[in-house]
Amino acid sequence: HSQRADPNLINHSNHLRIMSANVNVRNDQYAPTIQAVREQNPDVVLFIEVNSTWIKKLDQAFKSLFPYHFKAGGLAVWSRFPLTHSRSDALKSNTTSLITTVTKEQRSLQLIGIH
Numbered sequence: 001h002s003q004r005a006d007p008n009l010i011n012h013s014n015h016l017r018i019m020s021a022n023v024n025v026r027n028d029q030y031a032p033t034i035q036a037v038r039e040q041n042p043d044v045v046l047f048i049e050v051n052s053t054w055i056k057k058l059d060q061a062f063k064s065l066f067p068y069h070f071k072a073g074g075l076a077v078w079s080r081f082p083l084t085h086s087r088s089d090a091l092k093s094n095t096t097s098l099i100t101t102v103t104k105e106q107r108s109l110q111l112i113g114i115h
């Protein structure tokens with residue numbers, strides 16, 4: 001029997017909670033993904049296999065929760081904290097990467113998403 005920590009009770013002062021979700025580009029069930037993000041309450045969310053419709057739905061759902069976002073190919077990130085040096089690199093002809101720096105309280109973390 002395992003217990004999950006209530007994300008609203010965790011002391012976030014020294015932590016950065018990152019969530020990633022491969023939404024499957026053919027999936028048009030947006031609400032379960034949006035609800036899962038709200039329940040987990042991350043600081044940063046990386047979405048994989050997003051298209052323009054997913055981007056629109058996620059932006060509508062999260063623009064007040066996550067004021068910073070960046071999209072590269074089929075990858076997109078939303079964040080509570082500033083994103084800088086955001087870019088996309090083509091590692092191989094069929095591989096997309098999203099690279100950005102997340103800054104929280106003068107501490108930075110480089111986030112790299114690859115698909």
